[in-house]
Amino acid sequence: MSKTQWAHGFYRLTPEQRRQILADQYYLSSTEQSLLAEQASKLGNNLVENYITDYSLPEGVVTGLVVNGKSYTLPLVVEEPSVIAAANNGARRIAKSGGFYAETSSRALVGQVVIDQGEDPVKKINWLKKNETTFLEIANAAHPSMKKRGGGAKKVRIRQVGRFISIDLLIDVCQAMGANTVNTMAEAVAHYLTENGINVVTAILSNYATDSLQTVTCKVAYRDLATKQMDGAEVARRIVDLSELAQVDPYRATTHNKGIMNGIDAAMIASGNDWRAIESGAHAYASRNGQYRGLSIWKIIDNQLEGSITLPMPVGVIGGSIGLNSLTKLNYHLNGIETAQELAAVITSLGLAQNFAAIRALATTGIQAGHMKLQYRSLAISVGAKQTEVEQLVTKLSQQSHVDQEVAKRLLATIRKESSNE
Numbered sequence: 001m002s003k004t005q006w007a008h009g010f011y012r013l014t015p016e017q018r019r020q021i022l023a024d025q026y027y028l029s030s031t032e033q034s035l036l037a038e039q040a041s042k043l044g045n046n047l048v049e050n051y052i053t054d055y056s057l058p059e060g061v062v063t064g065l066v067v068n069g070k071s072y073t074l075p076l077v078v079e080e081p082s083v084i085a086a087a088n089n090g091a092r093r094i095a096k097s098g099g100f101y102a103e104t105s106s107r108a109l110v111g112q113v114v115i116d117q118g119e120d121p122v123k124k125i126n127w128l129k130k131n132e133t134t135f136l137e138i139a140n141a142a143h144p145s146m147k148k149r150g151g152g153a154k155k156v157r158i159r160q161v162g163r164f165i166s167i168d169l170l171i172d173v174c175q176a177m178g179a180n181t182v183n184t185m186a187e188a189v190a191h192y193l194t195e196n197g198i199n200v201v202t203a204i205l206s207n208y209a210t211d212s213l214q215t216v217t218c219k220v221a222y223r224d225l226a227t228k229q230m231d232g233a234e235v236a237r238r239i240v241d242l243s244e245l246a247q248v249d250p251y252r253a254t255t256h257n258k259g260i261m262n263g264i265d266a267a268m269i270a271s272g273n274d275w276r277a278i279e280s281g282a283h284a285y286a287s288r289n290g291q292y293r294g295l296s297i298w299k300i301i302d303n304q305l306e307g308s309i310t311l312p313m314p315v316g317v318i319g320g321s322i323g324l325n326s327l328t329k330l331n332y333h334l335n336g337i338e339t340a341q342e343l344a345a346v347i348t349s350l351g352l353a354q355n356f357a358a359i360r361a362l363a364t365t366g367i368q369a370g371h372m373k374l375q376y377r378s379l380a381i382s383v384g385a386k387q388t389e390v391e392q393l394v395t396k397l398s399q400q401s402h403v404d405q406e407v408a409k410r411l412l413a414t415i416r417k418e419s420s421n422e
């Protein structure tokens with residue numbers, strides 16, 4: 001069989017058959033074959049296409065994340081060492097000053113139906129405006145259950161963009177992530193427009209969720225900022241410098257925002273939400289004034305550090321894989337979150353906690369001091385340390401002034417030599 005022949009119709013096979021073909025084509029060892037089979041789940045094959053196995057990621061928790069006076073234990077799924085430690089660090093310090101305050105936000109998704117403006121855009125816009133109620137009726141008829149539970153398509157916004165006109169359907173998707181609901185509604189309106197002779201370019205949800213903005217603020221007392229070497233006021237000043245830098249330099253802003261998304265993505269995965277949707281919305285929002293900027297702002301007000309963040313947070317507690325994955329369900333038991341609004345408030349707060357921990361580290365010891373210590377386990381495993389050797393190697397690495405792969409290999413060899421001499 002040629003390299004491409006076996007791939008034809010691959011999706012029609014069972015996961016067992018797919019694994020067998022891959023094993024044959026790529027000469028997988030028996031250990032590799034067992035790994036693929038052992039990690040496989042029934043659910044996976046129902047969620048994605050060409051399924052062969054489940055790829056697992058570590059899950060940890062942030063404890064004592066205080067939002068609007070309530071303390072949360074929030075599961076996080078992430079592969080990077082130090083992210084969960086930093087989240088806990090940030091949450092713990094900010095909790096001492098009262099925690100996060102999350103505003104109650106309105107929530108609507110945007111379903112875009114984009115048409116060609118044609119030769120007479122003014123006439124077309126007038127016609128669209130006259131038909132707004134019809135569009136809402138068509139959208140709601142396409143997914144009636146949403147209106148029944150108090151949501152549904154609520155408003156139409158018409159925008160001229162280049163040679164196109166976007167008919168934005170503002171849709172309240174209640175407790176869901178809502179992408180499929182919105183797409184169903186948008187396509188129904190598109191169908192109606194096509195039947196009326198209008199050239200529809202596309203009908204799809206927009207991930208630029210500016211109608212689902214979540215704002216969170218917090219205060220941190222100087223005493224909770226101080227390190228052994230630096231007093232709290234100095235740490236606060238340095239954090240403000242970093243915040244201002246992220247407003248003027250896109251190179252720094254991108255990393256600043258990566259620090260925020262470290263926590264947000266991890267919480268999104270653990271809560272079964274679509275992290276690509278939140279990622280794309282967050283970065284688009286960071287560029288809203290024509291320049292990419294940091295999503296959070298830190299200021300000194302009345303001898304305290306004050307932080308704030310606003311970003312699109314159209315998360316849901318229903319829909320997608322949320323109800324299907326039993327670990328996701330368990331995570332909702334742990335976080336105790338029942339509504340999409342609460343989830344948006346808590347995840348945004350986590351983003352600010354994560355950002356705070358990272359920039360406090362940058363303002364004081366630098367990132368490597370805390371971050372690298374927590375990378376030592378991964379480093380030990382990457383140079384071949386066995387489970388019984390990891391702890392010993394981590395201890396030795398912590399005593400070094402400089403650590404890299406070569407150092408780790410050398411120390412591992414020393415450990416092995418010492419144990420063979422015993």
Ligand SMILES: CC(C)(COP(=O)([O-])OP(=O)([O-])OC[C@H]1O[C@@H](n2cnc3c(N)ncnc32)[C@H](O)[C@@H]1OP(=O)([O-])[O-])[C@@H](O)C(=O)NCCC(=O)NCCSC(=O)C[C@@](C)(O)CC(=O)[O-]
Pocket residue numbers: 080081082083084085086087088089090092255256257258259260262354357358359361362367369370371374
């Ligand atoms: C790493 C720490 C937390 C050490 O921080 P530390 O000051 O050595 O920690 P500590 O011993 O003083 O402990 C303070 C609290 O941190 C938490 N904590 C402390 N250690 C752990 C741990 N092992 N596991 C879980 N939680 C931990 C824990 O809550 C603890 O409180 P306690 O429980 O003792 O009352 C700190 O240096 C830190 O927050 N650094 C930031 C690390 C970070 O942001 N990593 C992400 C990767 S870097 C990146 O991706 C983006 C970035 C950073 O470049 C973004 C940017 O530039 O803005």
Ligand SMILES: NC(=O)C1=CN([C@@H]2O[C@H](COP(=O)(O)OP(=O)(O)OC[C@H]3O[C@@H](n4cnc5c(N)ncnc54)[C@H](O)[C@@H]3O)[C@@H](O)[C@H]2O)C=CC1
Pocket residue numbers: 145146149173174175176177178179180181182183205207274277316318319320321
């Ligand atoms: N651009 C994007 O972001 C896109 C994302 N997606 C994917 O779409 C999925 C999410 O779509 P959804 O429409 O949320 O999922 P979904 O298709 O499962 O819809 C949610 C369902 O839950 C029902 N429901 C029951 N109780 C509800 C309540 N209290 N509030 C709201 N709905 C309730 C709704 O009627 C609806 O049928 C995710 O898997 C996402 O990755 C799909 C296309 C594009």
